[in-house]
Amino acid sequence: MGLLFAKLWSLFGTEEHKIVIVGLDNAGKTTILYQFLMNEVVHTSPTIGSNVEEVVWRNIHFIMWDLGGQQSLRAAWSTYYTNTEFVIVVIDSTDRERLPLIREELYKMLAHEELSKAGVLVYANKQDVKGSMTASEISKELDLTSIKQQQWHIQSCCALTGEG
Ligand SMILES: Nc1nc2c(ncn2[C@@H]2O[C@H](COP(=O)(O)OP(=O)(O)OP(=O)(O)O)[C@@H](O)[C@H]2O)c(=O)[nH]1
């Protein structure tokens, strides 16, 4: 009986939630992952493939997949979507020129069957840089209010300080 209980408990105790972090190259995804993990800024280089880390917060285990954002790697994003509960979309708020491209990638991603019930968090990163776009500007440009199927939220942040 005790053994069974322990087994059940361990099942609940190790409940895991899968999160994928996507966004164009240089957006700050890897920096954000390690900010979550260690509250520290690590020196990053462009991610080839993915990084995966487990972040534990109040006994809840989050398995976070940080995907490479370079063009050649974006086609592989969809192979990570199975069982994903949350998607974090990281945007370089200084990168005005590529917003149309971000928009295209975002809606392509949201149309995926496996993400139809996922929660979406959009990070407007690099708010420390002067002249960066605000979260509301980005929200407007990306037409986020047109997203009806998923729950979404946009949050401005700075991965270097951990703000947001
Ligand atoms: N000023 C500023 N720079 C940042 C911020 N977040 C990340 N960076 C810098 O942006 C660069 C790219 O960061 P990464 O985290 O490697 O970007 P990535 O999205 O993982 O890029 P890929 O792996 O190529 O897809 C690094 O030089 C970071 O130090 C921020 O909030 N402000």
Ligand SMILES: [Mg+2]
């Ligand atoms: Mg990276």
